[in-house]
Amino acid sequence: MARFRYQKKDGEFAAAFASMKDPIAFAGTAAITEAGDIVKRQGRQDIAAAGFSRRWQNALRVNIYPRRKQSMNAAALIYHNIQYAGVFEEGATITGKPRLWLPLPSVPKRVGRQKMTPALYIKSIGPLVSIERPGKPPLLAGKIAINRRGSKTGKVSLSALKRGGAGAPSTLVPLFVGIDRVNIRDRFSIREITERAAARLGDLYLKHLNPDG
Template sequence: MVGKLRFRMTAPAGAFERAMQRNQGIMAKAAQGAMNQAATNIKREGRADIKGAGFSNRFANSFRANVYPKGGQASVGAAALIFDTIKYADIFETGGSVHGKPMLWLPLPTAPKRIGRQRMTPALYIRQIGPLFTINREGKPPLLAANIGISARQRASGSVGKITNARLRKGAAGGGPKQVVPLFVGVDDVTLKKRFNLRRITAANAAKLGQYFAENLKDE
């Protein structure tokens, strides 16, 4: 009868720790790669969704996805922060009403859309071009108007022509013929429809993190 045999494995000093560190590094790289993949997909699909809703490239590029830790480090606790640098962007994700304080002043279709790279607003207009004054209309929303420089021919015909920032600056500067043109209309509130699907895109990619992790693990 064969007696009992006992076996014991003795690893060289530090071998177990080194093996664990090596495996930890592989797992960290796979986790970081999975998070990078998810963030890249979210940013690409989200920006396409914004442009598909009819918004500009500038608006689309304000949608960001930052992955942590930064600086090329890898961590099993990798995380992503999804955000938009345009503060009012979320209203297009949920839909809803925006209320004025006390009124919202919306640019009229004939007004310039921007001053430089900034969206036209009454405050920006006053700061960079000149004064505005109110036109109250009985039973109708009020208007904010400004002076625009016109030629003698335009004054004679009564046609103002295209409203440009340059001509508005000329009208604000004084001297020469000018005419009053409305630029903004005041409303109590505006109801906006849902236009974006960014949360759905983010959730769909978050649900695939396990798949992305497995794919990155195979590459190690």
């Protein structure tokens, strides 16, 4: 009977393990990175297909951890920079207290960098007048400057509203409509896209572990 004896050398096992660890860490990090890129690309396409702007598309982000390092424990954080974006992933019903006041299409969308709301309008432009309509949603109206003939000066603009709010000859123009609630349907599929990318991690790992295979 033949006998074999192995005598380890100091540091040999650690060196052997390290030689295995490096390609595993590379493949794991590369797989997570590629899956994250898939989610970001397809997710932004999904947001675009739902009719949202470039700003909304680019607000979908993917961060890979640890940053700028290869690790067997690499992970991807997928998030949207706009905090309420999840409403369009899940759908929701938003109720007013007691009403939601939505700007009419003709209303200027912003005052400076802030989104137009009744509170912002009152603070920066002037008072609003409530108009009750039996059987119909109520309105909030503001004062808009009129010309010498007594008619509105073109479209509803911030400058005309500010002149009317400041005391210039004016007439009332509806700006906001009040509703009890609004139902928002789900319009994004980011979770589904993420799950599909996660299901590919095994194949992506093998691809990067053996790039010549």
